[in-house]
Amino acid sequence: MTNALRTRAVHAGRDDLTDLGLHAVPLDFSTTYPSRDSAAEARRIDEFSAGGEVSGIYGRVSNPTVERFERALAELEGFDHAVAFASGMAAVSACLLSAASQGKRHVVGVRPLYGSTDHLLTSGLLGTEVTWAAPGEVPAALRPDTGLVFVETPANPTLTELDVKALVDACGDVPVLVDNTFATPVLQRPGRHGARLVLHSATKFLGGHGDVMGGIVACDAEEAARLRGIRFATGAVLHPLAGYLLLRGLSTLPLRVTAASATAAVLAERLTQHEAVTAVHYPKLGGPLVAFEVAGDPHALIAAVRLITPAVSLGSVDTLIQHPASLTHRVVAETDREENGITQGLIRLSAGLEDVEDLWHDLDQALKAC
Numbered sequence: 001m002t003n004a005l006r007t008r009a010v011h012a013g014r015d016d017l018t019d020l021g022l023h024a025v026p027l028d029f030s031t032t033y034p035s036r037d038s039a040a041e042a043r044r045i046d047e048f049s050a051g052g053e054v055s056g057i058y059g060r061v062s063n064p065t066v067e068r069f070e071r072a073l074a075e076l077e078g079f080d081h082a083v084a085f086a087s088g089m090a091a092v093s094a095c096l097l098s099a100a101s102q103g104k105r106h107v108v109g110v111r112p113l114y115g116s117t118d119h120l121l122t123s124g125l126l127g128t129e130v131t132w133a134a135p136g137e138v139p140a141a142l143r144p145d146t147g148l149v150f151v152e153t154p155a156n157p158t159l160t161e162l163d164v165k166a167l168v169d170a171c172g173d174v175p176v177l178v179d180n181t182f183a184t185p186v187l188q189r190p191g192r193h194g195a196r197l198v199l200h201s202a203t204k205f206l207g208g209h210g211d212v213m214g215g216i217v218a219c220d221a222e223e224a225a226r227l228r229g230i231r232f233a234t235g236a237v238l239h240p241l242a243g244y245l246l247l248r249g250l251s252t253l254p255l256r257v258t259a260a261s262a263t264a265a266v267l268a269e270r271l272t273q274h275e276a277v278t279a280v281h282y283p284k285l286g287g288p289l290v291a292f293e294v295a296g297d298p299h300a301l302i303a304a305v306r307l308i309t310p311a312v313s314l315g316s317v318d319t320l321i322q323h324p325a326s327l328t329h330r331v332v333a334e335t336d337r338e339e340n341g342i343t344q345g346l347i348r349l350s351a352g353l354e355d356v357e358d359l360w361h362d363l364d365q366a367l368k369a370c
């Protein structure tokens with residue numbers, strides 16, 4: 001019998017602790033792993049270079065605390081492997097480099113995407129070339145050198161949803177990457193619908209307390225080997241303390257996401273009734289994020305909140321509010337923003353764990369200010 005997600009979130013990555021006589025996860029800060037047997041180390045390095053999963057050697061090859069977080073997230077997303085990085089953008093970069101390393105430099109992207117992801121693809125900084133397409137136009141945009149189809153659902157910041165299964169079916173052999181940062185495995189497991197890579201900015205809900213940065217990609221063994229090789233070569237490793245905190249964050253992920261989603265649903269409903277609000281975007285899937293549009297001055301709204309934290313990022317215990325056109329999506333050209341619903345009046349809110357009435361009271365008084 002496979003355990004429910006809430007159970008797995010608590011026990012994943014920790015299955016061996018009782019036999020080790022431990023309760024908390026061991027935190028290993030080693031940067032290097034001594035060995036008196038260099039010949040054996042040479043064989044292990046060769047094995048790693050050939051794509052094998054190797055522990056020890058050096059902190060840029062592996063870390064046991066980080067490996068526990070990787071095993072846990074892979075389990076929650078329903079994959080055999082996951083590879084962790086220093087941030088969500090380091091994870092995005094590694095996925096692009098992985099496609100490019102196979103001679104596939106072309107990426108098809110569905111907008112909107114997180115601002116920095118959009119910027120990385122648009123700028124071609126890593127030698128990739130992007131074609132932007134609506135979900136239904138993706139098959140026509142595919143080329144022989146397309147290495148990745150890159151999507152978010154619900155998308156940042158408009159919370160637009162797309163049908164992952166239909167997209168995967170339409171893409172044939174071309175791998176689909178779903179950035180699952182917003183939904184988390186609590187609400188959606190894109191691997192079930194055939195997504196080959198599932199990416200997270202672990203900085204958000206996985207960590208959950210706004211105090212740790214990280215990124216992670218769940219995938220199959222072959223892709224994991226490539227991503228570990230890229231992480232070793234480029235150095236964007238996750239710090240062991242971050243691995244520890246992220247694993248701890250996973251144990252409360254289902255409770256936090258469920259509670260924040262219930263709050264967000266109430267706020268979304270009340271926002272639709274509010275006279276200062278012209279549109280509310282709340283996903284059919286549910287979830288802890290709400291986007292809404294105001295006719296008045298969005299800057300005045302942000303300046304007026306007192307309980308809610310006016311800040312970028314999301315997925316923390318406290319409720320966060322931000323103006324995407326000024327902040328998260330500032331790096332996207334204005335015309336591209338406008339064409340993809342990131343209007344001047346759009347506000348994005350990430351519900352936290354506060355009492356919903358306290359949040360509404362704050363939001364309502366701030367809306368009056370705009």
Ligand SMILES: *Cc1c(COP(=O)(O)O)cnc(C)c1O
Binds near residue numbers: 087114117152204214
């Ligand atoms: C924040 C975010 C990222 C980038 O993650 P960092 O940890 O900030 O590097 C990528 N995708 C989405 C959807 C995000 O919200």
